[in-house]
Amino acid sequence: xxxxxxxxxxxxxxxxxxxxxxxxxxxxxxxxxxxxxxxxxxxxxxxxxxxxxxxxxxxxxxxxxxxxxxxxxxxxxxxxxxxxxxxxxxxxxxxxxxxxxxxxxxxxxxxxxxxxxxxxxxxxxxxxxxxxxxxxxxxxxxxxxxxxxxxxxxxxxxxxxxxxxxxxxxxxxxxxxxxxxxxxxxxxxxxxxxxxxxxxxxxxxxxxxxxxxxxxxxxxxxxxxxxxxxxxxxxxxxxxxxxxxxxxxxxxxxxxxxxxxxxxxxxxxxxxxxxxxxxxxxxxxxxxxxxxxxxxxxxxxxxxxxxxxxxxxxxxxxxxxxxxxxxxxxxxxxxxxxxxxxxxxxxxxxxxxxxxxxxxxxxxxxxxxxxxxxxxxxxxxxxxxxxxxxxx
Amino acid sequence: xxxxxxxxxxxxxxxxxxxxxxxxxxxxxxxxxxxxxxxxxxxxxxxxxxxxxxxxxxxxxxxxxxxxxxxxxxxxxxxxxxxxxxxxxxxxxxxxxxxxxxxxxxxxxxxxxxxxxxxxxxxxxxxxxxxxxxxxxxxxxxxxxxxxxxxxxxxxxxxxxxxxxxxxxxxxxxxxxxxxxxxxxxxxxxxxxxxxxxxxxxxxxxxxxxxxxxxxxxxxxxxxxxxxxxxxxxxxxxxxxxxxxxxxxxxxxxxxxxxxxxxxxxxxxxxxxxxxxxxxxxxxxxxxxxxxxxxxxxxxxxxxxxxxxxxxxxxxxxxxxxxxxxxxxxxxxxxxxxxxxxxxxxxxxxxxxxxxxxxxxxxxxxxxxxxxxxxxxxxxxxxxxxxxxxxx
Numbered sequence: 001x002x003x004x005x006x007x008x009x010x011x012x013x014x015x016x017x018x019x020x021x022x023x024x025x026x027x028x029x030x031x032x033x034x035x036x037x038x039x040x041x042x043x044x045x046x047x048x049x050x051x052x053x054x055x056x057x058x059x060x061x062x063x064x065x066x067x068x069x070x071x072x073x074x075x076x077x078x079x080x081x082x083x084x085x086x087x088x089x090x091x092x093x094x095x096x097x098x099x100x101x102x103x104x105x106x107x108x109x110x111x112x113x114x115x116x117x118x119x120x121x122x123x124x125x126x127x128x129x130x131x132x133x134x135x136x137x138x139x140x141x142x143x144x145x146x147x148x149x150x151x152x153x154x155x156x157x158x159x160x161x162x163x164x165x166x167x168x169x170x171x172x173x174x175x176x177x178x179x180x181x182x183x184x185x186x187x188x189x190x191x192x193x194x195x196x197x198x199x200x201x202x203x204x205x206x207x208x209x210x211x212x213x214x215x216x217x218x219x220x221x222x223x224x225x226x227x228x229x230x231x232x233x234x235x236x237x238x239x240x241x242x243x244x245x246x247x248x249x250x251x252x253x254x255x256x257x258x259x260x261x262x263x264x265x266x267x268x269x270x271x272x273x274x275x276x277x278x279x280x281x282x283x284x285x286x287x288x289x290x291x292x293x294x295x296x297x298x299x300x301x302x303x304x305x306x307x308x309x310x311x312x313x314x315x316x317x318x319x320x321x322x323x324x325x326x327x328x329x330x331x332x333x334x335x336x337x338x339x340x341x342x343x344x345x346x347x348x349x350x351x352x353x354x355x356x357x358x359x360x361x362x363x364x365x366x367x368x369x370x371x372x373x374x375x376x377x378x379x380x381x382x383x384x385x386x387x388x389x390x391x392x
Numbered sequence: 393x394x395x396x397x398x399x400x401x402x403x404x405x406x407x408x409x410x411x412x413x414x415x416x417x418x419x420x421x422x423x424x425x426x427x428x429x430x431x432x433x434x435x436x437x438x439x440x441x442x443x444x445x446x447x448x449x450x451x452x453x454x455x456x457x458x459x460x461x462x463x464x465x466x467x468x469x470x471x472x473x474x475x476x477x478x479x480x481x482x483x484x485x486x487x488x489x490x491x492x493x494x495x496x497x498x499x500x501x502x503x504x505x506x507x508x509x510x511x512x513x514x515x516x517x518x519x520x521x522x523x524x525x526x527x528x529x530x531x532x533x534x535x536x537x538x539x540x541x542x543x544x545x546x547x548x549x550x551x552x553x554x555x556x557x558x559x560x561x562x563x564x565x566x567x568x569x570x571x572x573x574x575x576x577x578x579x580x581x582x583x584x585x586x587x588x589x590x591x592x593x594x595x596x597x598x599x600x601x602x603x604x605x606x607x608x609x610x611x612x613x614x615x616x617x618x619x620x621x622x623x624x625x626x627x628x629x630x631x632x633x634x635x636x637x638x639x640x641x642x643x644x645x646x647x648x649x650x651x652x653x654x655x656x657x658x659x660x661x662x663x664x665x666x667x668x669x670x671x672x673x674x675x676x677x678x679x680x681x682x683x684x685x686x687x688x689x690x691x692x693x694x695x696x697x698x699x700x701x702x703x704x705x706x707x708x709x710x711x712x713x714x715x716x717x718x719x720x721x722x723x724x725x726x727x728x729x730x731x732x733x734x735x736x737x738x739x740x741x742x743x744x745x746x747x748x749x750x751x752x753x754x755x756x757x758x759x760x761x762x763x764x765x766x767x768x769x770x771x772x773x774x775x776x777x778x779x780x781x782x783x784x
Contacts, residue, residue, distance in 0.1 A: 015678075019535050019678050020535070022677075022678075023535055023536070023537060023677070023678075026537065026602060027534070027535060029602065030534050030602070030715070124532060130676075130678070130679035130680065130682065131679075131682055132524070132528035132531075132532030132533065132682060132684075135527065135528065135531060135532050136524035136527065136528055136532070139524075139527060139700055139703075139704055140516060140524030140527050140528070140697065140700040141524065141696065141700060142419070142422050142699070142700050142703040142704070143411050143412070143415055143419060143695075143696050143699030143700055143702075143703060144415070144696055145415060145418065210418060210421065210422070269661065269664065269665075269685060272661065272664050273661075284522075284696060285414075285415070286407075286411050286414075286415075286522070286692040286693065286695060286696040286699075287522035287523075287686065287687065287692070287693050287696040287697075288522065288686065288687045288690075288692075288693055289685075289686055289687070290522065290523055290524060290684070290685065290686035290687075291683075291684070291685035291686060292524075292682070292683070292684060292685075293661060293681075293682065293683035293684075293685065294679065294680065294681055294682035294683060295679065295680045295681070295682075298680075300678040300679070300680075301678065301679050301680055303535075303678060304533065304535050304536055304676060304678040304679035305532065305679070307534070307535030307678075308531055308532040308533060308534050308535055310535075311531075311534040311535060312531055312534070312713075315713070316708075321704075321707070323422070
């Protein structure tokens, strides 16, 4: 019997209870042990819920339970979730989470507490929702040095950009539609300003840097609020879609790590990721490109990932694959100003600005490779052109 | 110190030695142990190789080595590889392999021997080359019942079909080009007749059926030798590509499992998988669709997957996640004749044949859903039409 508690009975917490209940028998066969949902901790009460008998508002009842093996933390945020996670791990209770904010801001500390108390802190669900990503990176690709990551890691913004193109509507209308469909929150800031993507990229970057922590604060981030329908329609006319990409590049012992809207060529798999889907392309020095695609959010897909972590712990006790992260004495992130990238220029007033440069033409747009953001802005200014990062 | 031997110093064996050597330090950091390549067993000798000092022709030297922890079997085939794998596992030495023929034909027996001798038989590299697939299926998606798998799992045939379209050449010319580029063997039968895909689907099906073994002999298979340039160009004209798909569908406690060329709509991610790339789409009851894409073959990508397995074993000793497969007393595979699928009809002489049916038109082609292969052939005969399986 492997006893677990769910902390926070919201969207993902409910999904987790549902998945564990629905596939109880086959999960037991896979673990060799029954997973017993013993407590659900929430400040709210849920009269009439079929889980009512195990729902409690008393944190002591959960964390002082000597029989508890694992907590599923689906509270979100970095306040009460942080306190509860520390308390569980300090008591030797493993924690599985979908909380990207907490992992990205407190990962080094929490992984250390887990190690010191001989338990695990796992977070497959924190990036890419249900898409297998964290474990494949740590395990299947362990023999590789990760050279590059490019990912669509926020479903809300992908839905907004896709809706603008698909329905020919403005950013504001698409945001409203996302909110009506439950894909965006009332306050959409974290999604549309790229903060959610930044947190996820912090996690991916820290893994790709083999445990050298990359903080969200080091990741230059631009959201999609300035993207217009004109931009999107222009992109389509040159065989591209505009996507908000989270990008990591290994450069020697350092890395570049940033979140920016990009023109992405439809020749790339990433240029064909529509609707609320997520996809992350990873390049390793030996595997070449591997790409992971699926539903990056939602109650049940995210719960699927949470439960995968719980099942691994139930089957094998402590899991060794997530190693502690260390905070480097000086940042390993190269300032975005110094990073060279590809940019696309369009609506060009003065094409002669590009005469002396090595360029590639895509329709009437011009791509310039290996220039800094500042140079790109300067060129755009001189040429009276629009500019955006480019992947193709 | 974790001591390994490579059995068979061919394409994947050499790649494995190269990966382990190139990333030795970072692999050591991840394992907490040094992986020591102690023996390479091959009937050939390799004078001048930098690994010459550890290459041996003497199998006893390898299998009687009490310090040996793991063998990497990259011999291929099901004869000597089978004998060597049994010998290693019987001695309690774990085996990691890329050998789909052996896993698909002898998996139940070999997994049982591994379990009896408290060691592991791992095969991440056997399907999808370097693409993380086996471990994500077993672990990340463990909470799901796998409902459907659709995969492009053979790079050779994908290269041939893509070249025919891209260069406007015949099947014969494309095959020759694949052979010249090292993507097809001198005898291409196993690839072009779908046998390689069949073996891989046997492995995927056995995992999806939660360890109930699906033998390659139960998988109805059609290759690509009958696909013409006309077919491919027609597919393109209706927004599709022809792909050889390995398909699994869960139907109650049974399954359908078959390999067939398909018209695949470009609206699907699978319709955009070009060149030698592989992609496998998996549908779980909670995660929805997850798709894995990358290089399905080649020395270094495959070695990357082999080394991922070795690293997991070196870090944690025995690995529990691959559970034994059992051979069912009666087949769980529904005969292909009884399976209902979607088919596309084109070059139609008599369109009235479809009048009474529920159809969907794609250009001048007609899609009929939920019919058997026999019904599809009958309809095609009556209508004087070409027909193929359809995914869209």
